[in-house]
Amino acid sequence: MNAIVISQPGPAEVLRLHQLPRPKPAPHEVLIRVAAAGVNRPDVLLREGKYRGSGDVTGLVPGLEVAGTVEACGAAVSRWHPGDAVCALLAQGGYAEYAAVDARHCLPVPASWTYTEAASLPETVCTVWHNVFQRGQLRPGETLLVHGGSSGIGVTAVQLARALGSRVMATAGSAEKCAAVRALGADLVINYRTEDFEEALRTFGGADVVLDMVGGPYTVKNLRLLRDDGRLVFINAMQGAAAEFNALDLMARRLTITGSTLRPRSAEFKAALATAVEQHVWPLIATGQFRPVMHRTFPLAEAAEAHRLLESSRHIGKLVLEV
Missing domain, CATH: 3.40.50.720 (NAD(P)-binding Rossmann-like Domain)
Known part of the structure; x- marks a missing residue:
């Protein structure tokens, strides 16, 4: 699969498009065929090697939120099925054509929202x-x-x-x-x-x-x-x-x-948080009280350019990579 990799800690130019093996979902995970991935400030900190507790980020695939279609499910997954439209919260790995995600960290793509719009939701x-x-x-x-x-x-x-x-x-x-x-x-x-x-x-x-x-x-x-x-x-x-x-x-x-910081929290914490968000925020989406605010999309290969725009603070709303 194609994926954006941090070649070494540094400026936006260190984000490079590479071929990586497609991940295989663990029993508690789903494999998502990624349609879009949100771009966030923590991605920049991770790229720079400044995200606390991140260690050596060389070779890491950034990306904390995605939207796409469930490609496959681990043996222990019951809620989701291949073909389901989901958006998901990740610790890393979103800037790629496929991502393996804890099934509990997935949320349904809201009705009438595109994958690009839904990719702006989970981390934010x-x-x-x-x-x-x-x-x-x-x-x-x-x-x-x-x-x-x-x-x-x-x-x-x-x-x-x-x-x-x-x-x-x-x-x-x-x-x-x-x-x-x-x-x-x-x-x-x-x-x-x-x-x-x-x-x-x-x-x-x-x-x-x-x-x-x-x-x-x-x-x-x-x-x-x-x-x-x-x-x-x-x-x-x-x-x-x-x-x-x-x-x-x-x-x-x-x-x-x-x-707080979200990325290093436990899988159990994130599962409980996703449940709370679906309970309290998804109804507001359904009634139109919360809507997407999109500034610009970029092809996956232009992740570095998306980071430059994010760091410039010239945007209003979300930046998203389309895969």
């Missing part, structure tokens, strides 16, 4: 559901602040929070991006390049939950914007992992700082 929706609604405990009537509101994670968080009864504030880096996030239902969107988001959002009343992928200088501002009992949730720290804060202030206002 699982990340948002776990961090915003499980770790962040966002509740109806509360306010969520999403940094990077026009990213794949951002457009997902904005839509799900609105659909489940929360107010949403967001930041984005251009007038076009701000308009796109407002169109998805955000109550207030700040262009962080032209305005001080802390000052603007404080007049809006602050936030109960902040979903942050920036870190660095944003951390203290996020903490100041939190209401009493607020929760700051990290999914990345693109501008720095270190920050200083006043522990006494956290204690006085009962603030929580948390965060």
Whole structure:
């Protein structure tokens, strides 16, 4: 099969198209004939050898989410059958023509969604559901602040929070991006390049939950914007992992700082998360309260170009490789 391989840790150019043996599904796995694979920030960190705990990534096939058709099933698989249309969460291996996946990490392709659109779902929706609604405990009537509101994670968080009864504030880096996030239902969107988001959002009343992928200088501002009992949730720290804060202030206002990474979690955790996502998010897809936001697709062989666009942050929504 054709697959994109990390030839060595480094820039986008290290992604190379290779011929690899087609994987064989274990008893608990399905083999998916991949139609499309989502492109995500963790793929970039993995490519650079910077994803914590990834070890030597030379020869690894990146890709955390795919959509396609079940080609074969392991002996212990009961839910899925050859020919079923599924999307799936992976730890790696998505940038390929075939992928073997734990059957419990598969979800049905939503009705009327294309494989390309469905490939934008698993990693992004699982990340948002776990961090915003499980770790962040966002509740109806509360306010969520999403940094990077026009990213794949951002457009997902904005839509799900609105659909489940929360107010949403967001930041984005251009007038076009701000308009796109407002169109998805955000109550207030700040262009962080032209305005001080802390000052603007404080007049809006602050936030109960902040979903942050920036870190660095944003951390203290996020903490100041939190209401009493607020929760700051990290999914990345693109501008720095270190920050200083006043522990006494956290204690006085009962603030929580948390965060997570999805790729290294156990198979059992991911299975439970996929079940929760299907239970809570798939009905919102069926009613049109959550819809795909696609920026651009690339052929599998142009994975390096997709990574360059992702790193430029010029996109709005998801980037997907078509296989």
